Amino acid sequence: MKNNQKQEKDWGKMAENFDKISEYVVGKEIYQIICKKLSKEKNLGEAIEFGCGTGYFTKAIAMNAEYIIAADVSEEMLDAAKRQLKEYKNIKFEIADCKAATFPDKEFDTVLMVNLLHVIKEPHKALEESYRILKDGGLLITIDLTGYGMKKFEMLKLVFRFLRKMGRPPKADKGNLSPTYLETLAENAGFEVEENKLLGDKDKIKALYFKGIKR
Numbered sequence: 001m002k003n004n005q006k007q008e009k010d011w012g013k014m015a016e017n018f019d020k021i022s023e024y025v026v027g028k029e030i031y032q033i034i035c036k037k038l039s040k041e042k043n044l045g046e047a048i049e050f051g052c053g054t055g056y057f058t059k060a061i062a063m064n065a066e067y068i069i070a071a072d073v074s075e076e077m078l079d080a081a082k083r084q085l086k087e088y089k090n091i092k093f094e095i096a097d098c099k100a101a102t103f104p105d106k107e108f109d110t111v112l113m114v115n116l117l118h119v120i121k122e123p124h125k126a127l128e129e130s131y132r133i134l135k136d137g138g139l140l141i142t143i144d145l146t147g148y149g150m151k152k153f154e155m156l157k158l159v160f161r162f163l164r165k166m167g168r169p170p171k172a173d174k175g176n177l178s179p180t181y182l183e184t185l186a187e188n189a190g191f192e193v194e195e196n197k198l199l200g201d202k203d204k205i206k207a208l209y210f211k212g213i214k215r
């Protein structure tokens with residue numbers, strides 16, 4: 001990887017235990033809620049997931065896409081994903097940067113990003129790049145855990161668990177990503193909003209589930 005693509009936080013260092021650590025930090029319940037909703041997305045066609053990590057959420061869409069490119073900037077994460085997803089014959093693995101991918105224009109029916117936009121600098125670039133590589137009418141799904149609207153005490157406990165297991169968050173971390181902020185970013189990139197909602201318990205950590213269409 002070139003210096004100018006240096007990772008903002010080396011998530012790869014956690015690849016071996018990433019799923020366990022994440023479930024400890026945010027709780028299994030919200031992950032189950034996300035997987036349940038994501039697995040209901042049908043006819044995803046030719047799909048790419050940026051920031052696939054260990055492939056935890058890739059599994060949820062695997063049966064509903066013709067093929068998926070599971071992409072990440074971290075080789076360690078991709079290796080973990082390859083191990084976890086080895087029985088899925090329609091998943092290919094690639095090192096790719098969501099802000100500067102080398103895929104041609106209008107290549108995919110679906111772009112998925114889970115817990116990526118809120119951890120990277122310049123998330124608008126990832127949305128613009130997604131727009132470029134989507135076919136007309138293509139679907140963008142972004143899902144981000146957020147402390148938006150969370151009870152202060154719950155937030156403090158979560159921050160403590162995060163620091164304990166994951167260390168300092170990336171500088172660009174937007175832990176309180178709001179539906180309005182995301183909607184504006186996506187609209188500025190050209191997307192028409194199809195769905196934009198918070199999933200999960202009202203006082204606890206939530207997931208911002210966003211769907212946009214390339215018109």
Ligand SMILES: C[S@@+](CC[C@H](N)C(=O)[O-])C[C@H]1O[C@@H](n2cnc3c(N)ncnc32)[C@H](O)[C@@H]1O
Nearest residue numbers: 011051052053072073074077096097098114115
């Ligand atoms: C917070 S983790 C989320 C992993 C997975 N999506 C999940 O929710 O379990 C962020 C992931 O995005 C990857 N990543 C960070 N910057 C990226 C970029 N610019 N392009 C693609 N992947 C990136 C990291 O290596 C890491 O695997």
